[in-house]
Amino acid sequence: MQNRKKGLKISDHPHLAMPKKVVTVNRFKCAYCGACVSVCKFNANELIETFLQIYEDKCTGCGICVKVCPMGALEVIKCTT
Numbered sequence: 001m002q003n004r005k006k007g008l009k010i011s012d013h014p015h016l017a018m019p020k021k022v023v024t025v026n027r028f029k030c031a032y033c034g035a036c037v038s039v040c041k042f043n044a045n046e047l048i049e050t051f052l053q054i055y056e057d058k059c060t061g062c063g064i065c066v067k068v069c070p071m072g073a074l075e076v077i078k079c080t081t
């Protein structure tokens with residue numbers, strides 16, 4: 001009851017909050033094709049010449065990019081920070 005008054009959400013509770021997930025790239029497998037960039041709706045990745053930048057603050061860990069990567073270079077992991 002008190003929590004409702006303060007407007008707290010379930011995700012505010014330290015034991016109930018889900019760990020954030022983000023995608024990570026294996027740079028040895030990546031072929032810089034850009035397929036993952038074109039499907040990301042959150043602008044969470046960017047191909048900068050021969051470097052795939054992942055913006056963890058924007059990434060939702062939805063995994064759509066993982067499914068389109070022809071090299072199997074992407075993986076969704078639990079964020080430790």
Ligand code: SF4
Pocket residue numbers: 022023039040041042043044045058059060061062063064065066076
């Ligand atoms: S996991 Fe989802 S949000 Fe994150 S980079 Fe891939 S498509 Fe974008």
Ligand code: SF4
Pocket residue numbers: 025029030031032033034035036037047052068069070071072073074
């Ligand atoms: S789809 Fe895969 S191979 Fe292509 S840029 Fe993204 S991570 Fe690299």
